[in-house]
Amino acid sequence: MAGQSGTGTSATRRLGILVIFLLATLALCGLWFSAEDVVQGSTVRIMYVHVPSIWTAYIAFGLTALCSGVYLSGKNRSLAWDRVAGASGEIGVLFVAVSLVTGSMWGRLTWGTYWVWDARLTSTAFLFITYVGYLAVRQLGGTHRQRARRSSVLALLAILEIPLVHFSVTLWRSLHQEATVANPNAKVELDGLMLFSLFLGLVAFTMLFAWLVLHRQRGMMLEDAFSDRGLDVAITARRNEAGA
Amino acid sequence: MEHASFIFGSWGITAVSIGVYAIWVIRRGRELAKHATREEMPWT
Amino acid sequence: MTGAVINKRRIAIAVARKDLTIEWNSRILVNQVAPFAAIVMVLFAFALDNDGILLRVAPGLVWLATLFSMLVVVQRSFTVESADGALDALRVAGVDMGAIFVGKAVALMVQLFVLELMLVATAVVLYGVEMTLAGFCEAIVTLVVATIGLGSVGTLYGGLAAGARGRETLLPLLLLPAVAPVLIGATRATEAAFGSGGATVSEGWPWIGLLLVFAVLFSAVGTVAFGPLVDE
Numbered sequence: 303m304a305g306q307s308g309t310g311t312s313a314t315r316r317l318g319i320l321v322i323f324l325l326a327t328l329a330l331c332g333l334w335f336s337a338e339d340v341v342q343g344s345t346v347r348i349m350y351v352h353v354p355s356i357w358t359a360y361i362a363f364g365l366t367a368l369c370s371g372v373y374l375s376g377k378n379r380s381l382a383w384d385r386v387a388g389a390s391g392e393i394g395v396l397f398v399a400v401s402l403v404t405g406s407m408w409g410r411l412t413w414g415t416y417w418v419w420d421a422r423l424t425s426t427a428f429l430f431i432t433y434v435g436y437l438a439v440r441q442l443g444g445t446h447r448q449r450a451r452r453s454s455v456l457a458l459l460a461i462l463e464i465p466l467v468h469f470s471v472t473l474w475r476s477l478h479q480e481a482t483v484a485n486p487n488a489k490v491e492l493d494g495l496m497l498f499s500l501f502l503g504l505v506a507f508t509m510l511f512a513w514l515v516l517h518r519q520r521g522m523m524l525e526d527a528f529s530d531r532g533l534d535v536a537i538t539a540r541r542n543e544a545g546a
Numbered sequence: 547m548e549h550a551s552f553i554f555g556s557w558g559i560t561a562v563s564i565g566v567y568a569i570w571v572i573r574r575g576r577e578l579a580k581h582a583t584r585e586e587m588p589w590t
Numbered sequence: 591m592t593g594a595v596i597n598k599r600r601i602a603i604a605v606a607r608k609d610l611t612i613e614w615n616s617r618i619l620v621n622q623v624a625p626f627a628a629i630v631m632v633l634f635a636f637a638l639d640n641d642g643i644l645l646r647v648a649p650g651l652v653w654l655a656t657l658f659s660m661l662v663v664v665q666r667s668f669t670v671e672s673a674d675g676a677l678d679a680l681r682v683a684g685v686d687m688g689a690i691f692v693g694k695a696v697a698l699m700v701q702l703f704v705l706e707l708m709l710v711a712t713a714v715v716l717y718g719v720e721m722t723l724a725g726f727c728e729a730i731v732t733l734v735v736a737t738i739g740l741g742s743v744g745t746l747y748g749g750l751a752a753g754a755r756g757r758e759t760l761l762p763l764l765l766l767p768a769v770a771p772v773l774i775g776a777t778r779a780t781e782a783a784f785g786s787g788g789a790t791v792s793e794g795w796p797w798i799g800l801l802l803v804f805a806v807l808f809s810a811v812g813t814v815a816f817g818p819l820v821d822e
Contacts, residue, residue: 309575311589333557344548351560374818396567404556411549428767435764439750442760452750455818456764459746462811463768470771470800474778510564517571520589524578527586 309520317513324506331499339496348408350499354507356401356426362394362511363433367461370454381526382519384450387457389518391436393511398430421475425468432460446526598689605693610700612670619663619701624708627659631712641718646787648717649780652709653773656702656740661762663701664744667694668752677752677820687817691745695812698748699741706733710780719784724791728798729783735798736776738805743768746812749820775800 310318332350339346369387373379405423406416417423440453584590613619634651638644644651671677680690710729713719721729744765751761775797781787782794 308572308579309589310572329557333553344550344553347553348556351557355560393567396563400560400563403559407552407556407559411552428770431763431767435760435767438760438763451818455815456750459768459811459815462807466771466804466807467767470774473797473800474774514568514571517568517575520587521571521575521578524575524582524586527582528578 309517309524314513314516317509317516321506321510321513324502324509328499328502328506331495331502336495336499337493345408345411346496348404348411350503352401352404352408353500354503355397355404357504358507358511359394359398359401359429361508362390362397362515363429363460365390365515366394366433366436366457370457373450373454374458379447379450381446381450382523384446384454385519385522385526386515388437388440388453389515389522391433391440391453391457392518393514395430395433395437397507397511398426398433402426402430419475421468421472424471424475425464428467428471429464432463436460446530598686598692601685601689602693602696605690606696606700609667609670609694609697613697613701618666619704623659623662623666624705626662627655627705627709628712630655630658631709631716635716644717645719648713648719648786649784650773650777651717652706652713652780653736653776655709656706657766657769657773659705660702660740660744661765663698663705664748664765665751665758665761667698667745668748672752677749681820687820688813691749691813691816694749695741695745695809698745699737702740702744703733703737706737713784719786721784722791725783725785728791728794729780732776732779732783732794732798732801735801735805736772736779739772739801739808740769742805742808742812743772746808746816746819749816752820771804772801775804 328350332347336347336350338344366387369383369390373383373387376383405426409418409423410416436453436456439456440449442449442452444452579587631651634655635644638647668677677690681687710733714721747761747764747768751764778789779794779797779801782789782791782797785791
């Protein structure tokens with residue numbers, strides 16, 4: 303029955319259950335079983351969500367660029383590539399936002415301040431804003447082909463932009479910085495369970511990402527189909543509610 | 547645990563924001579699927 | 591083959607001349623954008639009420655004022671096109687979009703360069719900047735190289751945002767993060783040229799190198815990417 307299954311299939315449902323199981327295990331290992339770090343103390347526990355979320359954001363933006371490139375180079379130019387790129391970009395923005403927030407909370411405990419003008423932090427903030435812009439361009443309107451073409455080119459431009467921003471910010475900081483900010487991962491002595499927690503986090507978040515992309519791009523497919531049909535779903539849905 | 551509020555806070559922010567997004571994605575998908583034909587949902 | 595190249599060059603020159611003629615006739619840059627940029631410089635002086643600080647941050651203020659004014663100039667450059675669908679007409683006629691990009695970018699660069707010269711002069715007068723001859727040469731080189739980068743990126747994203755609803759808000763969102771390397775590089779190079787904060791002239795050249803990389807990359811990419819971005 304199409305109406306009940308939504309964007310899910312039995313495969314995504316199995317993947318979803320696995321993700322929930324992995325995340326629950328991660329919470330148990332990260333917050334309860336794993337020991338505190340010798341240097342960082344309990345703050346290392348923030349890393350078990352911070353590192354996987356920035357990792358996922360990189361994967362997401364990489365996938366966006368990849369799909370955009372395939373869309374532009376492909377002969378048939380299937381809009382499916384564009385939708386995967388868009389879904390991935392949207393999720394990437396979410397994860398980069400999460401990692402900025404959790405990272406600054408970790409920074410407050412470790413450095414005593416929420417924000418430092420460190421090259422990595424600053425370019426991550428630019429990464430975030432660049433892809434917020436990418437999402438805004440996807441909302442510009444026009445036909446699906448226009449959206450796909452514009453946003454694909456923009457996603458490839460972002461790939462060019464981000465290393466430049468990172469490079470220039472690194473140069474900028476190297477001039478001003480007297481005491482280098484502690485490299486977050488440098489002195490962490492990871493024992494077995496901590497390493498396992500970190501690894502588990504990466505696996506769990508990557509699978510969570512895959513699950514989200516699968517659902518979101520199907521949702522986008524339906525959005526595209528409806529706007530092709532000229533049917534405004536929101537209005538119809540509201541009418542149905544009013545009728546019922 | 548030392549710094550418990552920050553640690554649970556960061557885990558909480560992660561869980562809530564990703565959770566809210568996931569629920570939105572699923573609900574929006576279900577809402578759209580109600581009005582979709584089978585041809586528009588090739589995965590079914 | 592060579593005929594096509596000559597043809598492209600002719601298109602680029604025609605587009606640039608058209609944009610500059612429009613600008614010359616309307617004098618928007620001189621009558622509206624330049625006063626806007628000047629008032630920004632004066633407002634900075636109000637906000638940072640201290641001569642020492644002003645001298646220290648003068649290069650950054652020059653480039654911030656340039657970026658803000660640039661948003662206005664870029665929008666104007668494409669309002670002219672999209673008002674009567676001129677860009678669409680050119681595309682339908684099969685005119686090479688890369689050549690149009692070069693033409694519009696050059697026109698934008700000329701306007702930006704005039705604006706920057708004026709802003710540097712304002713900084714010298716208002717903030718009491720003193721330059722050596724070597725510093726002056728370096729400042730000119732910085733202006734030229736930074737302007738090529740800014741003009742390319744500005745034209746690229748200006749074309750994308752043109753004709754879209756809410757472009758006034760979209761353009762800064764796309765443009766400002768993209769030109770951050772120019773702001774960093776140009777500010778440091780200008781600091782060296784102005785000698786602010788004890789910087790020496792020789793410290794500026796590596797930053798001009800960064801600006802050069804940016805300018806070359808984005809003018810090359812812009813020529814290719816402009817067509818697909820400014821689509822039908």
